[in-house]
Amino acid sequence: MTKLAFLFPGQGSQYVGMGKALYELFPIAKETFQEANETLGFDLTHLIFEGSKEDLTLTANAQPAILTASVAAYRVMRQTFDLQPSILTGHSLGEITALTCAEAISFSDAVAIVRKRGLYMQEAAGVDAGKMAAISGVSIETIEQACRSAMINGGSVVISNYNAPDQIVISGDSVSVTEVSEFLGKNGAIVVPLRVSAPFHSPLMHPAAEKLRAELSQYTYSPLKFPVISNVTATTYTDHSEIIETLSAQMTSPVRWVESMNYLVDQGIDTVVEIGPQAVLRNLMGRIDKNVFAFAYDKQEDVEKLRTRFASKEAAVPTLSSKYTVLTRCLAIAVCTKNHxxxxxxxxxxxxxxxxxxxxxxxxxxxxGAQPTLAQCKEALTMLHSVFVTKLTTVDEQKERFEQVLIETSTQLLLGDFITELLQLEGIEVHG
Structure with missing residues (x-):
């Protein structure tokens, strides 16, 4: 039987427009964004959907934005997929998202916490005073030695993330990170600067950690509904009473992501779903353990793969109702079709x-408890056709998606001719 874990991304995964499709199509997603606006006292939704990349990247903005988009996606997924996770975890900021989805922290409290967390991080280093960079292609020992050399010369740079066996992240003051990056680059490393505005998980975050501990002490926490893995310990919380100290320590401690994913595997997890913007954690899992099925809910093609994987699973029926119907398939495909x-x-x-x-x-x-009539099925197909036309979906993809609906609902004979008529309205030639 499949054993599932949900993963939540951290800062760096943000992009302008994340979550907008869910906001427009699902009331629960819209309510999530609106609750974040009310909690913060400003229009976070506008910043996420219409703001500049530069403003969204600022730590104090990116953290509540990613958390909000991730929780909205989680709530939509739980509505539209009957999937029960065994464990939740998140990368850095994503750990707070995981605790929120495990109902240990209320969403409004989490939004307020991560806004303050971002501000404290920003203040600790000063705007643009700190950097982070992902390093691959060289040994961990080489990276550690380069960081030690910089520290001896008065700099501040450490390994902050063990993301994959072949990807380490360094963090520290801007000058030191730049110098170490250039040195490693000359020695065969691939260096990717990260889109963050503070040196996370480094000693420079100590003042921020102390402020966060004081902030966290003002909130009430509840027992976890799902086990959540800590970045600091690479194992699950034993009790919600650990939240304050663990999240405070996380600010200056490295993210032990490889160990966390290995822990998942040891617990029998064979499938992970990243819920939130981008597919960073999905891709990292492919570099940590290729035997684990990994999906990203933010990617259209992965949503369809996820449906296929769980289509015959008794414990997970990925539709809005308990059976495939033309309506449920059209609704699902409409959501995951990319807009151009x-x-x-x-x-x-x-x-x-x-x-x-x-x-x-x-x-x-x-x-x-009723099934759709033939006329209602045609209404759903007409809706899907309108979505395709509006989103400028290619002819080949339209044909493929319509064929998918017919096959999965066994309605080829009933509705095949109707779909042909829809496509021919655009002058699309249809072959049998």
């Missing part, structure tokens, strides 16, 4: 409005 259209008005008319209409119809059918 920048027109807000067109998106509202061609995607949001028809999607909400079919979603409402699906909820009404579920409330009485």
């Amino acid at each position: 259209n920048t027109s807000i008005d067109a998106y509202e008319k061609g995607v949001v409005v028809p999607y909400r209409s079919i979603m409402q119809l699906q909820l009404e059918l579920e409330s009485v």
Whole structure:
């Protein structure tokens, strides 16, 4: 039987527009973003969807933004997929997201905490005074020696993240990180500067850690509904009473991600799903243990793979109802189809409005335990066609997706001709 873990990303995964599709299509996602706005007292949603990359990258903004987008995605996923995780964990900031989704921290408290956490980190180093860089292609010993040499010469730079066997992150003051990066680059390393604005998980974060400990002491915590792995210990919390000290220590301690993922495997986890922006943790898992199935909920192709993997699992039925229907498949595919259209008005008319209409119809059918009629199936297919046209989906992908609906719902004979008519409205030639 599949044993599942949910992973939540940390800072560096942010991008302008993250979570917008979920916000527009799922009321629970919209409520999540609005709750974050109310907690912070400013329009975080506008910053995430319409702000500049530079503003979003600032630590004090990026942390509540990523947490909000991740919790919104988690809530949507739990609504639309019947998946029960065995363990939750997150990378740095993502550990707080994991604790939130495990209901140890309320969402509004978590938003306030990570906003302060980001501000404290920013203040500890000063804007642009600290850096981080991912290093691969050289041994850990070489990286450690380079950091020690910089420290001897008066700099401050340490290993801050053990992300994968072949990827280490260094953190410290800007000058030292730059010097170590250049030295390692000349010795065969691949160096990737990270999109962060403070030197996380380094001694420079000690003042921030002390302030965070005082801040965390003002909140109330609850027993964890799911086990959560700590970055500091690379094992699960034994009790929610550990949250204050563990999250404070995390600020100056390295993220032991490789050990954390190995712990998951030791617990029998064979599938992980990254929930939040990007696919960083999914990709790292591929470098840590290739035997673990890894998916990223932010990636359309992974959502479909996830559906396929769990389609026949008794414990996990990845649809809005207990069975595949034309409506549930059309709704799911509409959400995960990538948008190439920048027109807000067109998106509202061609995607949001028809999607909400079919979603409402699906909820009404579920409330009485009814199956959709042939006419209602055609309404759903018409909605999906509108989504494809509006999102500027390619002809080949349209055909593939429609065929997927027919096969998965066994309605080829009933609805094949109707789909042909829809496609021919665009002048698309359809072959049998």
